[in-house]
Amino acid sequence: MAVTLAQAINAALADAMEADDRVLMFGEDVGRLGGVFRVTDGLQARFGEQRCFDTPLAESGIVGTAIGLAMYGWRPIAEMQFDGFTYPAFEQIVSHLAKMPNRSRGTVKLPVTIRIPYGGGIGAVEHHSESPEAYWAHTAGLKVMTPGTPEDGYSMMRAAIADDDPVIFMEPKRRYWMKSEAELPVETEPPRQAVVRREGTDATLVCYGPMVRTALEAAEAADDEGWSLEVLDLRSLAPLDTAALIDSVERTGRVIVIHEAAMTLGLGAEVAARIQERAFYHLESPVLRVTGFDTPYPPAKLEEYWLPDVDRILDAVERSLRY
């Protein structure tokens, strides 16, 4: 049966709530409305107003009360309505959610999942297309996951909720409507493993979330040029699956990292840094980055010029191969 990413995540939430009545889901408009992307559709009707509820319009409040609820013994899933609106919650995420298990010397556990629809490509107004994953991945104490397929949407969400550490779950919103012939429930690889989505020998495209599909399209297109590209889906951005990166580089010798976030200090920086550190002699050309520009996210009509696309990826592949 064809299932979209949004449906898969919705099913994961429902199944987790069914399996464990300590799981709560809350945020802005997640109740009656079912979320602005309908990812929480039906949860309130099914589990009641206390298991799935709307909050006042205050993101720090949402994350901060999630921490308190988790301290009490609930397993909160909190939705940030959009990427750009996680910023009011930054202090609670960085100073408390990330640190409290450590600063409490293990006495406090925070099995909190923060859901964040992120990234561009849907023609939204400003502040609705941000890719803040590097902020979280730089913050020790947080796990950061992002699915690139409906199957992973289901399976990784279940894993995130089951994880006793705090997890930032980044949902590639432009892929909410992407379909798969998936049978739910499905269990894919453990989230911290990067997965080779396509094997190849000439170069590796490292990608995640919204760019998995773009990378696969680029790899297809590259076939015509006679280039065999491997596509590595990171899935977990923190921790990074360093071993999988090294493995792939040992096979292909060339890497292009792709993400929507700005280039400077985006995930590509860390991927490049680790690869040159660990696979120095395997690299036949520099790790290249195909990313958003170092500018604010542009207006909708210009986002196609900003976002990484197949052409830019192929261009980088060519530069890498010719190096």
Added chain:
Amino acid sequence: MAVTLAQAINAALADAMEADDRVLMFGEDVGRLGGVFRVTDGLQARFGEQRCFDTPLAESGIVGTAIGLAMYGWRPIAEMQFDGFTYPAFEQIVSHLAKMPNRSRGTVKLPVTIRIPYGGGIGAVEHHSESPEAYWAHTAGLKVMTPGTPEDGYSMMRAAIADDDPVIFMEPKRRYWMKSEAELPVETEPPRQAVVRREGTDATLVCYGPMVRTALEAAEAADDEGWSLEVLDLRSLAPLDTAALIDSVERTGRVIVIHEAAMTLGLGAEVAARIQERAFYHLESPVLRVTGFDTPYPPAKLEEYWLPDVDRILDAVERSLRY
């Protein structure tokens, strides 16, 4: 005359306020008390309660009103009392301060300077020793500067205040009491240039802020081992002086990046990514990183085990040379 970094910054603030009566200085405890580090000492007495004033305890409020004041035509300098307390202001910094000049199509200019004492090494309690510079450097639209000497403290602060773009001015608090025989006023190199603090031929230590002195000490110590180390002080973290990095690598072939912030996605990641991208064939060994660990900042009695020090740097140099 011996002048400390704190005194140099204080003098720069005073001279800027003297030179331009649109310059305002405000934050928590910056008035009567003169700041918890006395960096604003005497400014209120000299310039009056309106030019240097205390605000309510609210960092988003401080940055948000700074934006409004700048829109009106003032040149605000806002102090965040400590690194860890910039997080409540994250949304105002990232969604507005960084973006407004661009989103207003140049009609709004925001000559705002945000002063942030940062970093560890002073035996402080938690949340007082954070190194959040990567968050800002990843954010398009912000300039990020950090002085490593009293002379730069003066000169770069004047430049930051004079800059019509928003500047995050990171002050290495453990170096506030570091002295130089400086004559103030002093004008050093333009802030966006990285500066070679010590020439060397075997490897380059890339550093900034609090680690400049540590790197210089390591370079001294390395002499005994017969290693000639270059010390490159970045000074501007956004933009990065890529050319200076490449230059240095072309001379030495080996690079160790040093910072207090956690390793993953710290500035070292970007430095490594750019160097391997631009100086691939000049690199004789991987760019190595000597940084804080990927853990929350530890309690005071353990910070010495967390912070990069001379031994760790020399260890990395040795690994780099032996590679």
Added chain:
Amino acid sequence: MSEDVPEAIELLPPSEPVHLLDPDGTYHEDPDHPLDLDDGQLRELYRLMVVTRKVDREAINLQRQGQLGVYASCMGQEAAQVGSAYALTAADWIFPSYRELGAALVREVDAVGLLQLYRGTWLSDHDPYVHNFGLMSIPIGTQALHATGFAMGARFEDNPLVTMVYFGDGGTSEGDPHEAMTFAGVFKAPVIFFVQNNQYAISVPLKRQTAAPTLAHKAVGYGLPGYRCDGNDVLATYAVTRKAVERARSGEGPAFIEALTYRMEAHTTSDDPTRYRSKEELEEAAKTDPIARMRNYLTQRDLYDDTFENEVDEQAKDTATTVRAGIYDAPHGDPMELFEHVYRDPSGYFEEQRERLRAELAGGEG
């Protein structure tokens, strides 16, 4: 700066919102809010509301036709916006949220420019300094601090301007308006916090937003007077705002106004309000329509006749047509603008990214 703490009782809202016009147009005198508007001005208020509604409708249509990516309608809130903005002078500043088409039209901000944000052409297309009308602000409540800082800045040099910031009932829950009111109170900043309580934050009704008796009761916690008005009554809104503005201008400090209104349309064109509110509720709300009410009043005052009606309709239609044409004709943004106004003196690395895009565009790729 807050030497003399005001009596709490003076700061609390009255038990009933200020209300001057009944839905049928009957006018009630209120000695605290005498009417200082001449016939021309009364008609002007009506005209502005009608034009607002027409342009608003046009924007919804433009969105349906794919000309706008999304649009947040102000239908039903015309009196709240027009009445309040009309109480300002041209020197005063407005800091809008994303729903203040009516306030913008009072300030003669070009609607075509304003709508470019929703069209996705540019992130903004008006110079705030021309009409003293700030950029639309999407992150909820954040602009309250800009308005406060701006007002502090004016006060610092005895500039008598006042700033007014608009936000919604939902916005009152965010930390930023709280901090803004705290600063405003302490610095006696001449800023008016104007809350359009349209009963919803997307799907979340007011009672899920706060347990306060009324939103205006928040004001006392900052030493601000909390006013309430019937936000569908343009005269009441005007009168209450006027008083607050003059108070602020005379140095007595900031104020908070809650205007009771109702969002007649979806939250934005992307929203489906049938999921969370009933047809009955909507029908009930329609009975308090601000435009009909003012028309009834003008009719009773013999200020409304066919000539005036035609004139207003013509103007509304003309403006809507201009907006429509303007949007259809507006150029797409120039991709090279991505790199503009990010830094005044861009670095080499940044310039390389710019050049890469330029080369792509030249290659006919993008």
Added chain:
Amino acid sequence: MSEDVPEAIELLPPSEPVHLLDPDGTYHEDPDHPLDLDDGQLRELYRLMVVTRKVDREAINLQRQGQLGVYASCMGQEAAQVGSAYALTAADWIFPSYRELGAALVREVDAVGLLQLYRGTWLSDHDPYVHNFGLMSIPIGTQALHATGFAMGARFEDNPLVTMVYFGDGGTSEGDPHEAMTFAGVFKAPVIFFVQNNQYAISVPLKRQTAAPTLAHKAVGYGLPGYRCDGNDVLATYAVTRKAVERARSGEGPAFIEALTYRMEAHTTSDDPTRYRSKEELEEAAKTDPIARMRNYLTQRDLYDDTFENEVDEQAKDTATTVRAGIYDAPHGDPMELFEHVYRDPSGYFEEQRERLRAELAGGEG
């Protein structure tokens, strides 16, 4: 959840803070706050305050001797803390800021463990679940949300516990307590927001913090009752808190309490208060000392005699000595703990960092 909106007038603080004891110990009956404490409990309150002051002084000394990195004294605030914490049951939870030694001692939290944060040994050294006493929280006001979430969590399963969060006058300006009170009101969370208004946020006096008539006037803006008490009067503080706690426990929702007190010491041992407040002000404040007042009261009630005095002094001295010894004897933290409790299942990359430190330590380097 906030179906029945309360009358504003019930939520406003009374014009005078609740006050039961004069500085000379004279007791005033207040029918709204009858005393429900027996002689043993009255003496217990006194004992707890004396022990608190003694341990507090010891902590200051330990800091001077280099045993603590810094310390935030609660001197002068003993009644506010002891009186409020004493109004809770053992099942109730406390979410402190960084100044609540007194509240901790009421809960029998080991002061040696508590002070490890200030010693810099560990970031905390007590298990919050043992005494239902949360971690000290440095980022101002943030813990208000944890207390609120916790209380929501309790209410969700009809657990009758109440949570109490402490923060300061300065803390009321931050966004987080604002959002916490909003949530608490909407969800009727059984949480008490207990503000120790000690007149200063480091150097910033209250009038720079807010223009509100009183801090307790903030409560109405969230639909919470705002109470005020003389925070140097342990009986008044106890009685007011008790009422609020029982109200919350019975399902009537959260409350806000402003306890008027004074910070007799520096903000922390790093602070130099001579820069911003006068000797005269301090002398004036000393006249309202909470401990002397309670002693006077006990004396009047014939509950204070030499035996009791000696007993209390002994206990205070003993506790202080134990704390002193405990701090001197406490091991330094183990550097390898840096890597503990960061992740339950650390990655290889993380483990390599851990191994690098281990190797360094083994090499005698660190």
